[in-house]
Amino acid sequence: MITLASLMALPLAARADYPEKPITIVVPFSAGGPTDKVARDLAESLRKTLNATLVIENVGGAGGTLGATKVAKAAPDGYTVLLHHIGMATSPALYRNLQYKTLDDFEYLGLINEVPMTLVAKPTMAAANYGELAKWIAANKEKVNLANAGLGSASHLCGLLFQSTIKIDMTTVPYKGTGPAMTDLIGGQVDIMCDQTTNTSSQIEGGKIKAYAVTSTKRLGSPALAKLPTLDELGLKGFNVAIWHGLYAPKGTPKPVLDKLNAGLKKALQDPDLHKRQEALGAVIVQDGRVNPAEHKKFVTDEIAKWGVVIKAAGQYAD
Structure with missing residues (x-):
């Protein structure tokens, strides 16, 4: 009772x-x-x-x-x-x-x-597609500057998995947040970054950075990202970061x-x-x-x- x-x-x-x-x-x-x-x-x-x-x-x-x-x-x-x-x-x-x-x-x-991720690069990157970007990374290896928003950030984790998957170590450049990392990517101070769509969509749509692929297993439907292939279909089988x-x-x-x-x-x-x-x-x-x-x-x-x-x-x- x-x-x-x-x-x-x-x-x-x-x-x-x-x-x-x-x-x-x-x-x-x-x-x-x-x-x-x-x-x-x-x-x-x-x-x-x-x-x-x-x-x-x-x-x-x-x-x-x-x-x-x-x-x-x-x-x-x-x-x-x-x-x-x-x-x-x-x-x-x-x-x-x-x-x-x-x-x-x-x-x-x-x-x-x-939230899927996107593999993006500075606007002056010469590579026109992921295949060309992969060749450029392989040719330059440790000289490639891979930005992230700090230890444990989404971009840090995606960068770790990307390096592990392609078996190439790059020079990682940690920042105190996505803002300064994106600013330097736009300015060309760093080469590439893997970051979530919530941070990259507007920059891609505005033509401020180059985009090569998404990290989901299926292509995305949002206007800024619909044309981007997945890393899985580009040869990195099973690559999936959300x-x-x-x-x-x-x-x-x-x-x-x-x-x-x-x-x-x-x-x-x-x-x-x-x-x-x-x-x-x-x-x-x-x-x-x-x-x-x-x-x-x-x-x-x-x-x-x-x-x-x-x-x-x-x-x-x-x-």
Whole structure:
């Protein structure tokens, strides 16, 4: 028998009237970046499906681990959640002193989207297609400057896999963010970069950089990228890199709250406006079983294993 005393003992968030106050979505990167954009787009739809106020809090630093740590240690009441990208799977290999356990300290709420990458180059690059670019890279090897947005960034990870796949080591040039990396690529200070469509689409469409391929297994439908072949069809069989985003709550969040959050997320992912906003950036909203907590967690578990091999082989770690 449920008594008044037992009801009062339940966490506030476990009551049927959840949510009663604003929900904070922690984004572990600075405002204006691609993950921040995903969070703000999703929040527009979640406000309707959860009938709640959503607040975005940017907690950048240490490759996204500071924001993730904050959520892992937050009260498990459903009012603080994390929106993170592929860094959830790569941080265990990249960082030796993580303040949380990726698979143990979070409740998995569902995957949101996948963002393919593009292989791009400075505007003065002479190569007219990927075949010519590959020959140029092979001829120059270590002289080739491969830019990335910093350790653990999407461009860093894609660059690692690209070098591993073609079995050529290049000179990697890390930057403190995508902005300065893209600025130097446009200016010709670096040669090539592999970065997500959310960062490259407008630059490609504006003719500011050259584009050679996408990293998805299928060609993309967005106007700026539709003509680009996949690296898989160009001969790098199985090459597939997508920067995915997922939603997480602190471990121990009551199941009724998790169920409401997951149900709200699933409904939000059906919002046509969200699809339009994300497709304009080359992102694809997830519509398969990974929107369910168990399959989301299994997916991240598999990604941890996949990227752990690549990162350890490269020997690039952070303290």
